[in-house]
Amino acid sequence: xxxxxxxxxxxxxxxxxxxxxxxxxxxxxxxxxxxxxxxxxxxxxxxxxxxxxxxxxxxxxxxxxxxxxxxxxxxxxxxxxxxxxxxxxxxxxxxxxxxxxxxxxxxxxxxxxxxxxxxxxxxxxxxxxxxxxxxxxxxxxxxxxxxxxxxxxxxxxxxxxxxxxxxxxxxxxxxxxxxxxxxxxxxxxxxxxxxxxxxxxxxxxxxxxxxxxxxxxxxxxxxxxxxxxxxxxxxxxxxxxxxxxxxxxxxxxxxxxxxxxxxxxxxxxxxxxxxxxxxxxxxxxxxx
Amino acid sequence: xxxxxxxxxxxxxxxxxxxxxxxxxxxxxxxxxxxxxxxxxxxxxxxxxxxxxxxxxxxxxxxxxxxxxxxxxxxxxxxxxxxxxxxxxxxxxxxxxxxxxxxxxxxxxxxxxxxxxxxxxxxxxxxxxxxxxxxxxxxxxxxxxxxxxxxxxxxxxxxxxxxxxxxxxxxxxxxxxxxxxxxxxxxxxxxxxxxxxxxxxxxxxxxxxxxxxxxxxxxxxxxxxxxxxxxxxxxxxxxxxxxxxxxxxxxxxxxxxxxxxxxxxxxxxxxxxxxxxxxxxxxxxxxxxxxxxxxxxxxxxxxxxxxxxxxxxxxxxxxxxxxxxxxxxxxxxxxxxxxxxxxxxxxxxxxxxxxxxxxxxxxx
Numbered sequence: 001x002x003x004x005x006x007x008x009x010x011x012x013x014x015x016x017x018x019x020x021x022x023x024x025x026x027x028x029x030x031x032x033x034x035x036x037x038x039x040x041x042x043x044x045x046x047x048x049x050x051x052x053x054x055x056x057x058x059x060x061x062x063x064x065x066x067x068x069x070x071x072x073x074x075x076x077x078x079x080x081x082x083x084x085x086x087x088x089x090x091x092x093x094x095x096x097x098x099x100x101x102x103x104x105x106x107x108x109x110x111x112x113x114x115x116x117x118x119x120x121x122x123x124x125x126x127x128x129x130x131x132x133x134x135x136x137x138x139x140x141x142x143x144x145x146x147x148x149x150x151x152x153x154x155x156x157x158x159x160x161x162x163x164x165x166x167x168x169x170x171x172x173x174x175x176x177x178x179x180x181x182x183x184x185x186x187x188x189x190x191x192x193x194x195x196x197x198x199x200x201x202x203x204x205x206x207x208x209x210x211x212x213x214x215x216x217x218x219x220x221x222x223x224x225x226x227x228x229x230x231x232x233x234x235x236x237x238x239x240x241x242x243x244x245x246x247x248x249x250x251x252x253x254x255x256x257x258x259x260x261x262x263x264x265x266x267x268x269x270x271x272x273x274x275x276x277x278x279x280x281x282x283x284x285x286x287x288x
Numbered sequence: 289x290x291x292x293x294x295x296x297x298x299x300x301x302x303x304x305x306x307x308x309x310x311x312x313x314x315x316x317x318x319x320x321x322x323x324x325x326x327x328x329x330x331x332x333x334x335x336x337x338x339x340x341x342x343x344x345x346x347x348x349x350x351x352x353x354x355x356x357x358x359x360x361x362x363x364x365x366x367x368x369x370x371x372x373x374x375x376x377x378x379x380x381x382x383x384x385x386x387x388x389x390x391x392x393x394x395x396x397x398x399x400x401x402x403x404x405x406x407x408x409x410x411x412x413x414x415x416x417x418x419x420x421x422x423x424x425x426x427x428x429x430x431x432x433x434x435x436x437x438x439x440x441x442x443x444x445x446x447x448x449x450x451x452x453x454x455x456x457x458x459x460x461x462x463x464x465x466x467x468x469x470x471x472x473x474x475x476x477x478x479x480x481x482x483x484x485x486x487x488x489x490x491x492x493x494x495x496x497x498x499x500x501x502x503x504x505x506x507x508x509x510x511x512x513x514x515x516x517x518x519x520x521x522x523x524x525x526x527x528x529x530x531x532x533x534x535x536x537x538x539x540x541x542x543x544x545x546x547x548x549x550x551x552x553x554x555x556x557x558x559x560x561x562x563x564x565x566x567x568x569x570x571x572x573x574x575x576x577x578x579x580x581x582x583x584x585x586x587x588x589x590x591x592x593x594x595x596x597x598x599x600x601x602x603x604x605x606x607x608x609x610x611x612x613x614x615x616x617x618x619x620x621x622x623x624x625x626x627x628x629x630x631x632x633x634x635x636x637x638x639x640x641x642x643x644x645x646x647x648x649x650x651x652x
Contacts, residue, residue, distance in 0.1 A: 186378045188372075189372070199395050208381075
């Protein structure tokens, strides 16, 4: 009796040596993990690797070099486009976060006639095809006669406005979702303790919304930074952003210079995201 | 403590939500300085709405609230001399315990060593000295409540409002916290107004209790008066247990009432003079009801029935007698000795009896 049960025990152990929660030891799960990882990062790794390729045509590997980074840094057009893109992204992110947070609070806090249609139309830019937004912006700025040829950074105004209009609804959605879990008694407690409405907003609401503001801001920043379609339609003849510049460079040939510039952009965005997440984790307590 | 000066006067206050919902209906109340006052009632009776009107989070539709003699209409919550302990405690999750307690002073411009000193003092008062650097998510529910208490008390309010302060705590902690709140109230001498749906909580803590039902105050009295002399069927039934019968006044003398009671028969009780209404509730508390095998004799109201159920509860036993016609009477027997033997078994015919003076006559 005892020997049979011991035998069963050992057989079970050797045959099904992978426990029910040992996911990482199952072959098919490993394959899925590796497959998705390759799918996500193989193109990016290739891009970065070939930025060091010592070849103008950039099709076969010819040896390691840093000269295309040097070349990209000395390409004034590229640097200007890069600075333009960052400026647009920063300004449109700040405005989008403020506008989006205000819309979120408005929709969360108040009940007013026409609220549902209002909410629907505010969120519409999320689903409108970019090409339609681009054409609409082009037509709009042409119709109102938006001044061209202004000095930097005012010449970026139309692009910034266009970027704000498609990115602030994302902020609103994220902040709204965050606010849904807000305990109204926290607000009342602050009022009860003597805080004015503004102090309550500053000391209680904003700290609570912060994760939503950061997440929404990151979304808005990346959306703005890599937007091509809408920017292409709204940028004047003398304003070029990074994606538009890269596009125009690629039309002639895919040189390692493009790879190098893109690598720098990837590093900048990853760095900024990491900083934002680190800031958020440092200041944000666990929810209660 | 000055008996004559009410710190809060609620003058004929009505609160409607929308057109049809009346949350609080024509409530008039005076709460004395230094009192531990409880608003007691079932959920939806308007007690929390009344408390929120004191804090300023709701505005009365009609009537006026005076706090410390000042009318409160148009006074914002942050300008009222009251502070509140919220049901969820509403401790600010992104601030340390110290910052939570200090917040009320920070926004009103108390700073520096005075603020620090008052925070330390308040934390000590609620036995949280040394917890200042903790974040709320490192505290237990009971400790968070203490933070909420300290945060309100540090403002030195005229009145402390507590909304269901003990409902989120487990039974043992709740009992300890009841004692704690009473001790705290004696220490600081501030008027406490506590909202609760738990009658034992109100009875054990409060100096006076207002029982509310469907927006109206049914009775305001000290706990013992409320228990022994309820003025209505609602209060009698809500506070403690009650054997309630329906009866009619047959004859009303100046000091004695003759009643015909359904399920019991004709009884004579000492009654309030001049009570001569038709239908009354006749009630007696289970612990004032005795059970015996023989008729208990004169001077007692006695009634015979069959034992229907016996519930043993450790410290006491509840016996329910079936009196026929659907009428029942419950009696509570103390198990005052380990060797107390059960007096009855299910199906026994026994007498339930009580002193005529323990009969409650409820006109409302």
